[in-house]
Amino acid sequence: MTRTGQQYLESLRDGRQVWLDGEMIKDVPTHRAFRNTARSIADLYDLTHDPSHVNTLTVTGEDGGPRVHRAYQIPYTYDDLVARRQAYKVWSENSFGFLGRSPDYMASGIAGFQSVPDVFATESFDGRPNLAAYYQRMAHGDLYQAFTITNPQIDRTKPASEQEEDDLYVRAVKELDGGIVVRGAKMIGTAAVFGDEIIVGTIEPLAQQDVEYALSFSVPIDTPGLKFISRTSYEAAARSVFDNPLSARFDENDALLVCDDVFVPWERVLVYRDVRAALLQWWGTAAYANFVHQAATRFWTKLEFLSGLAILIAKANNTYELPPVQNQIGKIMGWLIVAKSMVLAAEAAYEPVPGGQGVRINNEIASAHRAMAGDVYPKVIQEVKLLAGGGLIQLPASGLDLRHPELGGLVSKYVRSPGHPAEKRMKLFKLAWDALGSEFASRHEQYERFYHGAPHVYFPAIVRDGNPGLLEQLTERCMQGYELADEPATSC
Ligand SMILES: Cc1cc2nc3c(=O)[nH]c(=O)nc-3n(C[C@H](O)[C@H](O)[C@H](O)COP(=O)(O)OP(=O)(O)OC[C@H]3O[C@@H](n4cnc5c(N)ncnc54)[C@H](O)[C@@H]3O)c2cc1C
Structure with a gap:
């Protein structure tokens, strides 16, 4: 139990x-x-x-x-x-x-x-x-x-x-x-x-x-x-x-x-x-593929959270409907969908565990995922920060300011936006700062980049676990379709 x-x-x-x-x-x-x-x-x-x-x-x-x-x-x-x-x-x-x-x-x-x-x-x-x-x-x-x-x-x-x-x-x-x-x-x-x-x-x-x-x-x-x-x-x-x-x-x-x-x-x-x-x-066991399966699912959830944060921030600033902001949110949600799709694809393309029992998610996709996640996470953070602007910084130090008998009224008057009285706005932007800019957030950026190894290890692993020969062949086939000798003597 x-x-x-x-x-x-x-x-x-x-x-x-x-x-x-x-x-x-x-x-x-x-x-x-x-x-x-x-x-x-x-x-x-x-x-x-x-x-x-x-x-x-x-x-x-x-x-x-x-x-x-x-x-x-x-x-x-x-x-x-x-x-x-x-x-x-x-x-x-x-x-x-x-x-x-x-x-x-x-x-x-x-x-x-x-x-x-x-x-x-x-x-x-x-x-x-x-x-x-x-x-x-x-x-x-x-x-x-x-x-x-x-x-x-x-x-x-x-x-x-x-x-x-x-x-x-x-x-x-x-x-x-x-x-x-x-x-x-x-x-x-x-x-x-x-x-x-x-x-x-x-x-x-x-x-x-x-x-x-x-x-x-x-x-x-x-x-x-x-x-x-x-x-x-x-x-x-x-x-x-x-x-x-x-x-x-x-x-x-x-x-x-x-x-x-x-x-x-x-x-x-x-x-x-x-x-x-x-x-x-x-x-040589299924350990690594299993780690990635858990981590990639968690990463998908984290990008769902960050996408939700981006939407709420844009709505709080009343910028959500602006075409450039839709562009930014679309970019963030696009990364989220890539993250989700990689999990689903790695499951669908599952493979037997070599030399052992059972199955594991697709190793090639697992390998690509850890590189993708380390690369994409800082970009997502950057994009949500761009959406949030100075609101991440223009925040009273703590909820105590809002509760203070003298300050509370001023904070309520100036820290707000349509549909967002001070407490609601502070709650959202403090959550956002913790996710995007705090020391905790910075550690998370480092985590997503390094928790499955360093880039100089995981990018070459994609070549090792992939099939570079097949890729070469396709490009070679393209070049095999024409020869200099077939060209007219003068160029077009
Ligand atoms: C927040 C966080 C949590 C972690 N949790 C765990 C955990 O629970 N358990 C665990 O075992 N590990 C954990 N790790 C450690 C993680 O496994 C290592 O950070 C990872 O393996 C990379 O090793 P490294 O940090 O020593 O980087 P290094 O290997 O020292 O690489 C750092 C940088 O140095 C350069 N570099 C170093 N060597 C070379 C080389 N040979 N060729 C080219 N460039 C090179 C590159 O620029 C590289 O990006 C965690 C890491 C972080 C950041």
């Missing part, structure tokens, strides 16, 4: 070492930097018990056991893929697309690993039994998996083993009878503060000389020695929900993970000392 929101919130009360502003957080669910976002995540769990969503969000377990979140289901048919997307859509609409790493993201990845278990069987270590137990534990415990699979930006020109020190990236430093001891760091643990377990791995290729770094494991967030060093909290900086409606409630936070001599029992290890399996875990 899936968890309730309250059960989820209680689970955050453990010995986790979350650091913020030089302080170790004692109680995540009540701390001012995390409490509202924890509540927003708890709301997602509550939705799985809502009679109107239970059949969309949950499904009978693989073994006919209690219901699990649909993201844990291995899809076997087109209908299964559609059902997954419908579940992603319900959750993403609850945060308007602003919780990128909601629990269904990595749950999809775990289902993806389980679709090709043989990737985890290597000469040095057979991770398949651990993978099977991990899948059961996460699915039936309805656990929230965070992940860090990127090495910190220390020196990007050097492989792991040639960095200035050996333990800058996570590696095994000791083997014991019962497991390994790991040391080093990983970036960026989005929502790790809110998770139950963290999976550590490496999504980039490692050279054979980096074999010590070729490992993957999942441990509870409160495992001794794990430290999460959080970035600035936008939730803590929010004045109120009215003033910062998104940052106050959907700040999933991002943390640097430090493994300070962490003991990892063997049964928690999935890949050990194998550079090929460390890479294939992500690319």
Whole structure:
């Protein structure tokens, strides 16, 4: 059975070492930097018990056991893929697309690993039994998996083993009878503060000389020695929900993970000392396609939200009917329809998981989507900002100004537009600033560009996953249709 929101919130009360502003957080669910976002995540769990969503969000377990979140289901048919997307859509609409790493993201990845278990069987270590137990534990415990699979930006020109020190990236430093001891760091643990377990791995290729770094494991967030060093909290900086409606409630936070001599029992290890399996875990299973399926559905929701914002802003400024404004809104909605169409097309062009069980969305479209989304998101933001003009800035600092006995009247008189008394207008434009211009908004722009890797990685992947030969052939065929020798001696 899936968890309730309250059960989820209680689970955050453990010995986790979350650091913020030089302080170790004692109680995540009540701390001012995390409490509202924890509540927003708890709301997602509550939705799985809502009679109107239970059949969309949950499904009978693989073994006919209690219901699990649909993201844990291995899809076997087109209908299964559609059902997954419908579940992603319900959750993403609850945060308007602003919780990128909601629990269904990595749950999809775990289902993806389980679709090709043989990737985890290597000469040095057979991770398949651990993978099977991990899948059961996460699915039936309805656990929230965070992940860090990127090495910190220390020196990007050097492989792991040639960095200035050996333990800058996570590696095994000791083997014991019962497991390994790991040391080093990983970036960026989005929502790790809110998770139950963290999976550590490496999504980039490692050279054979980096074999010590070729490992993957999942441990509870409160495992001794794990430290999460959080970035600035936008939730803590929010004045109120009215003033910062998104940052106050959907700040999933991002943390640097430090493994300070962490003991990892063997049964928690999935890949050990194998550079090929460390890479294939992500690319040779259905994990990556499943990630994109969730992320692309969320992105579609986010563009729906931003399109709605654009329409409301134009209406508030009474510019909606102007032809150039229709042009701008059409541009934004066009991008939204591209985003939606890519999800539907990737499902329709589904393919069997190579070497494994079940199906996945079309890999070529998945690859193109992550490039499209990183490219389009800043353009959408830019276009909505252009529509909004100075109204994003010409805003009283907070709702307190409106409530003030002396100022309130002035604010009401001058901060308004047809059909928009001051409170309604401030509410809309403060939401808009939080989505478009705040520090939270800026982090979202960076997120959409980098959460699936950097552009220098994902654009070449389109060439790799596509069929450039076929494209060449078509253009060649065009040129084969005429020859210089066929031309008259004088030009026309
Ligand atoms: C908000 C946010 C949340 C994230 N959440 C997670 C998470 O939950 N888990 C996780 O594991 N990761 C997460 N990531 C990290 C993400 O996986 C990385 O940012 C991504 O893999 C890109 O790596 P990088 O940031 O180190 O960029 P780099 O690889 O350092 O690239 C940055 C830039 O440097 C240049 N560059 C670097 N190397 C080269 C090269 N070889 N050739 C050409 N140009 C180069 C390019 O201009 C490139 O755009 C998150 C990132 C962001 C921004």
